Amino acid sequence: xxxxxxxxxxxxxxxxxxxxxxxxxxxxxxxxxxxxxxxxxxxxxxxxxxxxxxxxxxxxxxxxxxxxxxxxxxxxxxxxxxxxxxxxxxxxxxxxxxxxxxxxxxxxxxxxxxxxxxxxxxxxxxxxxxxxxxxxxxxxxxxxxxxxxxxxxxxxxxxxxxxxxxxxxxxxxxxxxxxxxxxxxxxxxxxxxxxxxxxxxxxxxxxxxxxxxxxxxxxxxxxxxxxxxxxxxxxxxxxxxxxxxxxxxxxxxxxxxxxxxxxxxxxxxxxxxxxxxxxxxxxxxxxxxxxxxxxxxxxxxxxxxxxxxxxxxxxxxxxxxxxxxxxxxxxxxxxxxxxxxxxxxxxxxxxxxxxxxxxxxxxxxxxxxxxxxxxxxxxxxxxxxxxxxxxxxxxxxxxxxxxxxxxxxxxxxxxxxxxxxxxxxxxxxxxxxxxxxxxxxxxxxxxxxxxxxxxxxxxxxxxxxxxxxxxxxxxxxxxxxxxxxxxxxxxxxxxxxxxxxxxxxxxxxxxxxxxxxxxxxxxxxxxxxxxxxxxxxxxxxxxxxxxxxxxxxxxxxxxxxxxxxxxxxxxxxxxxxxxxxxxxxxxxxxxxxxxxxxxxxxxxxxxxxxxxxxxxxxxxxxxxxxxxxxxxxxxxxxxxxxxxxxxxxxxxxxxxxxxxxxxxxxxxxxxxxxxxxxxxxxxxxxxxxxxxxxxxxxxxxxxxxxxxxxxxxxxxxxxxxxxxxxxxxxxxxxxxxxx
Numbered sequence: 037x038x039x040x041x042x043x044x045x046x047x048x049x050x051x052x053x054x055x056x057x058x059x060x061x062x063x064x065x066x067x068x069x070x071x072x073x074x075x076x077x078x079x080x081x082x083x084x085x086x087x088x089x090x091x092x093x094x095x096x097x098x099x100x101x102x103x104x105x106x107x108x109x110x111x112x113x114x115x116x117x118x119x120x121x122x123x124x125x126x127x128x129x130x131x132x133x134x135x136x137x138x139x140x141x142x143x144x145x146x147x148x149x150x151x152x153x154x155x156x157x158x159x160x161x162x163x164x165x166x167x168x169x170x171x172x173x174x175x176x177x178x179x180x181x182x183x184x185x186x187x188x189x190x191x192x193x194x195x196x197x198x199x200x201x202x203x204x205x206x207x208x209x210x211x212x213x214x215x216x217x218x219x220x221x222x223x224x225x226x227x228x229x230x231x232x233x234x235x236x237x238x239x240x241x242x243x244x245x246x247x248x249x250x251x252x253x254x255x256x257x258x259x260x261x262x263x264x265x266x267x268x269x270x271x272x273x274x275x276x277x278x279x280x281x282x283x284x285x286x287x288x289x290x291x292x293x294x295x296x297x298x299x300x301x302x303x304x305x306x307x308x309x310x311x312x313x314x315x316x317x318x319x320x321x322x323x324x325x326x327x328x329x330x331x332x333x334x335x336x337x338x339x340x341x342x343x344x345x346x347x348x349x350x351x352x353x354x355x356x357x358x359x360x361x362x363x364x365x366x367x368x369x370x371x372x373x374x375x376x377x378x379x380x381x382x383x384x385x386x387x388x389x390x391x392x393x394x395x396x397x398x399x400x401x402x403x404x405x406x407x408x409x410x411x412x413x414x415x416x417x418x419x420x421x422x423x424x425x426x427x428x429x430x431x432x433x434x435x436x437x438x439x440x441x442x443x444x445x446x447x448x449x450x451x452x453x454x455x456x457x458x459x460x461x462x463x464x465x466x467x468x469x470x471x472x473x474x475x476x477x478x479x480x481x482x483x484x485x486x487x488x489x490x491x492x493x494x495x496x497x498x499x500x501x502x503x504x505x506x507x508x509x510x511x512x513x514x515x516x517x518x519x520x521x522x523x524x525x526x527x528x529x530x531x532x533x534x535x536x537x538x539x540x541x542x543x544x545x546x547x548x549x550x551x552x553x554x555x556x557x558x559x560x561x562x563x564x565x566x567x568x569x570x571x572x573x574x575x576x577x578x579x580x581x582x583x584x585x586x587x588x589x590x591x592x593x594x595x596x597x598x599x600x601x602x603x604x605x606x607x608x609x610x611x612x613x614x615x616x617x618x619x620x621x622x623x624x625x626x627x628x629x630x631x632x633x634x635x636x637x638x639x640x641x642x643x644x645x646x647x648x649x650x651x652x653x654x655x656x657x658x659x660x661x662x663x664x665x666x667x668x669x670x671x672x673x674x675x676x677x678x679x680x681x682x683x684x685x686x687x688x689x690x691x692x693x694x695x696x697x698x699x700x701x702x703x704x705x706x707x708x709x710x711x712x713x714x715x716x717x718x719x720x721x722x723x724x725x726x727x728x729x730x731x732x733x734x735x736x737x738x739x740x741x742x743x744x745x746x747x748x749x750x751x752x753x754x755x756x757x758x759x760x761x762x763x764x765x766x767x768x769x770x771x772x773x774x775x
Contacts, residue, residue, distance in 0.1 A: 048073075048673060049151075050330035054321075057334050058153040059085075068358075068681025073334070073672060074154050074161055075357040075684070076183040076191075079345040079384070081274060082356020083128070083191055085152055085161055088179055089142045091129035093214045096356045097189060098349035099276045100125050101363060101419045102233065103251040106426045114405045116426055118250075120419035122352070122363025123216040123233060126244035126257040128191050128272035132207040135175065135199050144170040156337045157315065158308045159185060175199045182303055185310045187345040189274040190291050194300045196267045208270035209241035210259045216359060237281055243289075245281050251420075253277065256284035260296040271296045314340060316726075317733060318380040320693065323722040331669050332696070335689035339373060340381055342686060347390035351686055352419075358683025364417040364424060367437040368643055368687035370444035371616070376690045378444070378451045379727040385448050386457060392441055393461040395421030396468065403472060406432065410539075411471030414438055429497035429596070433490040435476060438469035439508035443616060446515045447705055453730045459523050459530050466516040467540055470548055473509045483556040491569065492643070493609035495590065495599040499569040501558050504613035511617055513552035517545050565628050566621075568610045578604030580638055589640035589677075605637040608647035615650050615698070619706065627655040634660075642671050646691025646699075653699040653715060662717045665695040697725055701738060702775060711756030712736070713775045714743040729753060732766075744771045 049058035059070045067086070071094070074085025084094040101122045108115060133140040150165040161181040169175055180194040197204040213234045234246040234255070242261075247254040259272045273291030275284040295303065318336055322328045342355025351369045354360040369388065377385040392414065398421025399412035405423070406413060415423040416431040425431025445462045448454065477486045486509060491502035520540075524531040535541070558567035567573050578599075587593045591606070608615075611633055614626050630651055639645055649664035669692040672680045697703045700723065702713030710729065714736075716722065722739030732750025736743065745764060747753055752765040757772040764770050 049153075050327055052326065054326050054330040054333060055156050056153050057156065057330065058151055060149070060151045062147040062150050069675050070152065072357050072680050072683055074152050075338070075355075076159055076161055076181060077338075077341045077356040078183050078185050078187050079341070079343050079349065079356070079387075080187045081183055081189040081191065082342065083181070083183055084357065085154070086129060087150065087152075087163065087165065088129045088131040088193075088195075089133070089165075089167075089177070091127060091131075093124040093216070093359070094127060094129055095125050095191075096122055096359075096363065097125050097255060097274055097276045098122075098344055098352075098356060098363075100248070100253055100255050101251060102248045102253075103420070106424075108426070114407065115428070116423040116432070118422060119362070119424040119426070120251070120364070120422070121216070122359070122419060123248070124214055124359070125234075125255045125274065125276075126213050126246065127211040128257060128259065129193075130209040130211050130241075131177075131179075131195065132209060133175070133177070133197060134205040134207070135169070135173065136202050137205075140167075140169060140175065142167070145175075148174075154334075154337075156333050157311050158304060159183065159311060159337075159341065160304060160307070173199060173202070175204070180300070182300070182307060183341075184295075184303060185307060185341065188291065188295075189276065190295050191272045192295060192300055192303050193270045193272075194264060194267050195270065206268040208259060208261050208268065210239075210244045210257055210272065212236045212239045212244055213246055213255070238285075243285065245285055247281065254279070254281055254284050256281065256288040258285065258288040258292045260289075260292040262296060264300060269296070269300055314381065317728055318726060319724075320696065320726075321724045322720060323724070323739065325720065328666075328669060331673050332692055334673070335669065335692045336376075336380070338684050339376060339686060339689050339693075340384070342684075343373065343377060343381075343384050343388060344391060345384055345387050347387050347394060349419075350388040350391040353686055354683025355686050358681065360679065360682030361417070362424075363419055365419065366417055367434065367440040370437075371440040371612075372643065372646070372687035372694065373690045374444040375447055376693045378448045379729065380693075382448070382452045382454075382728060385444075386452070386454065389441075389445060389448060389457070389465075390461065393465055396465060398422055400468065402432075408472060408475045411475060412438075412465075412468040413472050414441060414469070430490060430494040433488065433498055434492075434494075435472060435486075435489050436491060436502075436505045436508055438472055439505065439512045442466055442469060442512040442515055443508065446511075446519075449519075450705055450709075451729055455522075455526065458519055459527055459534075463516075463519050463523055463531075464534060464538060466512070466519055467538055470513050470516040471544075473513060474547060474551060477551060479554070482554060484551045484554040485556050491609045492607055492612055493568065493605040494641075495596075495602075495604050495606045495638075496569065496572060496609070497596075497600055499571055501556055501570040503557055503566055503568055503610045504617075506555050506557055507613045507617040510552045510555040510557075513548040513555075517549050517552075520545055563632070565632050566610055566614075566625065568605070568633070572603060575601060575603045577636065578602040580604065580636060583638075588638060590638055591640060603636050605633065607639065607641035607644035608637065609633075611637075611651055612647045615647055615654075618651075619704070623655060626651060630655055630657070639667075642668070642677060642685040642688035643691065645671070646688065646695045649691075649695035650699040653695075654702065654713075658715065658717055661695075661699055662719065665692070665699065668692045668695055693725075696723065697727070701725070701736060701743075703727075709755055711758075712743065713758050714738045715775050716740065729755075738774070742771050742773050744769060 071084040071086045082096045152163045163179045167175045178196040182192040238245040273288040275287035343351040399414045403413040490497040645664045645667040652661035671688045732753045733748040746769040754763045
């Protein structure tokens with residue numbers, strides 16, 4: 037294994053084949069980081085990679101969240117009233133160890149060496165720890181851990197121990213849910229649970245039943261244990277919901293019993309088969325750079341594993357790997373994560389969009405709370421669907437979440453050809469959310485303007501004509517009209533029923549199209565650049581380069597109004613608009629935008645680097661593209677923002693794939709399909725990746741000889757390479773020059 041050290045000095049070991057990630061040593065300062073990186077999850081259940089003998093607050097269920105009132109000293113009309121907070125559930129990693137009948141006191145013991153290894157090809161976490169006990173005896177514990185990728189809320193453990201000939205007894209057990217992380221001055225972590233969290237109804241070592249008082253959500257955990265040769269096999273099944281506690285207990289017990297009977301080896305084999313199918317499509321390689329290859333695979337592993345699969349959840353900002361951001365879903369789910377999963381795991385992407393459809397009524401209620409008589413506005417941060425942001429300038433004012441969801445619907449439909457989804461769910465979401473743009477805007481001198489919004493840059497709020505918002509709203513409105521036309525012609529009865537149900541007439545679609553065609557995109561003729569919004573360029577510039585390092589992130593050191601008065605961006609804003617909606621913008625204009633806005637961007641958000649990497653690659657800034665690509669690829673491996681202990685940065689992990697595929701390979705979806713414009717950084721020998729489009733499996737390899745495309749399976753596929761039109765059938769290949 038090759039070693040890489042993060043800024044705290046903890047040794048991270050990548051396997052020589054790039055398929056395993058190991059963390060060696062026992063540094064308490066880095067334990068939170070290690071537990072995050074080695075977390076297991078499946079969209080329903082997440083278990084952090086902690087050491088059993090001292091595990092606490094390791095486990096989360098996507099559907100286990102508390103609801104608490106938001107307290108304001110000055111509450112005004114329409115303010116969010118309640119917040120959802122995902123909290124840790126019953127602790128399933130408990131392990132009591134007896135040596136010759138005497139329980140080991142691990143508080144008095146010392147770890148001599150420990151190595152935790154995550155196999156990305158199976159999701160198997162293996163831990164080998166050697167302890168020196170209080171009396172000097174040596175004890176070795178080997179623990180294997182699985183969370184089935186099929187979405188079952190169940191944890192499987194296989195445990196072994198050796199104490200040099202002494203008799204060792206292993207006793208796995210359950211413990212009641214711990215208190216969640218307390219509220220702090222950092223808005224990215226912690227929660228104030230006025231309800232006090234879980235109320236425990238039963239707390240036995242093989243069964244825990246608890247219920248959250250605010251949300252009414254109950255959780256039952258049942259653990260079953262049996263011998264497995266020389267090992268101890270433990271299975272914990274979970275059930276969550278608002279059903280009676282006895283019902284939940286029965287469900288948890290049935291789940292645990294079924295997996296106990298099947299056995300650990302059978303589960304591991306099933307897991308390997310499932311991951312083999314994923315990696316056959318999704319594998320990504322940087323030739324000659326095993327370290328970056330392994331980091332990219334780790335990123336994709338967490339993205340794939342943490343995304344919801346049941347239509348009742350989606351992908352949180354921290355996945356199911358930690359308590360950061362209270363487990364909330366944001367816009368980056370659709371703007372960053374879903375574009376990756378749409379071509380690597382389309383069935384997961386569809387389930388994520390189903391979640392948005394199932395919370396459409398909550399989005400309508402949110403719009404009414406903000407005085408919109410029609411349409412839907414998705415909550416800026418949420419779990420159950422309601423708005424959970426107490427700070428509306430950087431929360432509810434970010435109407436662009438509607439456009440991000442619309443963008444994701446369009447991309448998913450293009451990548452899969454899932455017209456049934458559009459007819460059954462997608463079109464309704466597109467129409468209801470598009471209505472908000474007409475409510476926000478007005479006409480002036482023949483142009484359509486949007487007022488009082490906040491773009492992706494949360495250091496600039498409540499402004500008019502944010503370029504990103506306006507451009508994405510324009511695309512949203514046009515997509516709504518296009519989809520309406522497609523369904524009306526292809527399934528007229530279904531369209532007539534939908535139009536009647538949502539009260540949509542031709543006049544409203546005409547208004548959508550007119551607003552889109554006249555959408556104002558601010559441009560400063562004196563500077564020759566696109567303006568982030570109507571007022572941004574008139575403010576004094578913040579000296580980002582001259583700001584002391586210890587004053588970042590700015591949000592923790594400066595009052596928001598201080599930031600609002602300056603030209604300073606938390607993250608890519610207009611630049612993101614150039615990436616997602618810049619198909620009609622000349623390359624030189626993009627280059628001028630990059631030159632102007634990059635020095636004003638602090639990249640305090642981990643969402644930022646991937647976007648700058650993509651645009652830098654497009655405009656020919658290869659050195660900067662590689663630098664930003666490295667930043668987004670190693671954000672958690674290197675704990676670059678010092679908060680990976682709160683959970684992985686899911687959008688940044690997705691961004692590493694986007695930076696490679698959308699950036700260096702120049703991939704772009706378009707109305708007529710998709711295309712590539714591949715480049716190769718000077719420092720690289722080549723790279724490879726795969727994706728699925730309309731059920732056809734495309735494999736791409738880029739090296740000094742050019743870009744090589746091979747269709748592994750599926751129907752013939754047509755796409756663009758640069759300006760060339762390419763069409764290949766299954767088993768065929770095509771090679772073109774680099775851009």
